[in-house]
Amino acid sequence: xxxxxxxxxxxxxxxxxxxxxxxxxxxxxxxxxxxxxxxxxxxxxxxxxxxxxxxxxxxxxxxxxxxxxxxxxxxxxxxxxxxxxxxxxxxxxxxxxxxxxxxxxxxxxxxxxxxxxxxxxxxxxxxxxxxxxxxxxxxxxxxxxxxxxxxxxxxxxxxxxxxxxxxxxxxxxxxxx
Numbered sequence: 001x002x003x004x005x006x007x008x009x010x011x012x013x014x015x016x017x018x019x020x021x022x023x024x025x026x027x028x029x030x031x032x033x034x035x036x037x038x039x040x041x042x043x044x045x046x047x048x049x050x051x052x053x054x055x056x057x058x059x060x061x062x063x064x065x066x067x068x069x070x071x072x073x074x075x076x077x078x079x080x081x082x083x084x085x086x087x088x089x090x091x092x093x094x095x096x097x098x099x100x101x102x103x104x105x106x107x108x109x110x111x112x113x114x115x116x117x118x119x120x121x122x123x124x125x126x127x128x129x130x131x132x133x134x135x136x137x138x139x140x141x142x143x144x145x146x147x148x149x150x151x152x153x154x155x156x157x158x159x160x161x162x163x164x165x166x167x168x169x170x171x172x173x174x175x176x177x
């Protein structure tokens with residue numbers, strides 16, 4: 001078995017280069033590749049083959065981790081399109097989005113301070129619902145319009161939303177202890 005370590009993850013798993021992927025096909029391809037490149041299959045071979053199998057297995061695992069979750073998959077697609085999401089350098093967001101984020105953060109902080117776990121749970125559910133809508137926007141931008149610059153902005157928005165989701169999770173955990 002030989003894997004081209006230079007091919008992109010979509011090609012590695014035999015998937016089209018799109019945001020929306022067939023998760024079942026990804027899983028099936030992953031298990032098939034893992035079976036082919038697992039280091040145990042190469043244990044009795046010379047060190048060169050053992051090292052190669054480790055590289056192949058690492059590449060397969062890295063590809064699977066990247067493609068199975070929507071946000072890393074989107075970031076990877078943008079990278080393949082030559083778009084730097086600019087997470088550290090490009091934090092410019094629309095004023096409407098920034099206001100929305102401030103409102104989310106204030107609501108989380110108020111519920112945390114008041115010890116309202118039910119309110120935090122509701123905020124968590126609303127944010128998850130809103131995230132699904134934004135992921136639909138992302139799919140439309142990348143897969144249908146091929147607008148990778150818009151995709152990069154949507155990814156930055158989703159990253160902010162993910163951070164707030166973690167803040168809610170942390171607040172809920174703190175209230176439970």
